[in-house]
Amino acid sequence: MAPTSAAVGEGLTLSELTARADEIVVARAVWSESRYEGGQIVTETELERIETIRGDARAPLRLVAPGGxxxxxxxxxxxxxxxxxxxxxxxxxxxxxxxxxxxxxxxxVFPVRRRGGRPFVHPSGEGIVLVRRDAQGRLAHVEPPIAAPMALGEFLALVRREAGLR
Structure with a gap:
């Protein structure tokens, strides 16, 4: 069996992701560069907004992530x-x-891939084992907000509902 590795993180619901986000967008990565920041490597990715659900549609969006x-x-x-x-x-x-x-x-970050020309959102949480505390306070594995690919329009309708938008 091959070795595996993953981070452990609190599993967030779609409602929690929506509530914690200042920006919710459908976007395409147009540029990416890694650099040192505070002794660690980070990667900055410029996103071109395709659709903005929450946030300033005119503001540039550069996502910063650890690693690179x-x-x-x-x-x-x-x-x-x-x-x-x-x-x-x-x-x-x-x-x-x-x-x-x-x-x-x-x-x-929910990847969007096309199948038969139609966009589908895929489950997020790559590289993370998602857990939450159960009623007894023990950590228990939880599933991501979506467990299988979903049509982009259907997913965005769920997000808008969670955000209180129609």
């Missing part, structure tokens, strides 16, 4: 969101003094 490669040095952070240039995703992000970050690490 600078010259010969690489740093991998399990559970860190990654959007390759050219890829689309539904992104739940929060603005802070350290930049725009995905809510719940990779939980806040």
């Amino acid at each position: 490669v600078v010259g010969p040095v690489g740093m991998r952070v399990e559970g860190s969101p990654r959007i390759a240039v050219g890829e689309e995703a539904v992104v739940f992000a929060r603005r802070s003094s350290r930049g725009v970050r995905a809510v719940g690490m990779s939980q806040g």
Whole structure:
């Protein structure tokens, strides 16, 4: 059996992702660059807004995530969101003094892939084992907000409902 690795994080519901996000967008990554920040490597990805559900539709959106490669040095952070240039995703992000970050690490980035020409949202949370405390206070595994691909329009309708939008 091959070794595996993952981060452990609090599993967030779609309602929690929506409530914690300053920005909720359907976006395409158009540029990405890794750099050192405070002795660690981070990757900044510029997102082109396709649709803005929450946030300033005119404001630039550059997602900052831990990890990346600078010259010969690489740093991998399990559970860190990654959007390759050219890829689309539904992104739940929060603005802070350290930049725009995905809510719940990779939980806040839902990849969008096309099947038969139609866009489908795929489960998020790559590289994270999602857990929550049960009634007895023990950590228990939980599923991501969506467990299987879902049509983009259907997913956005759920998000708008959670955000109190129609």
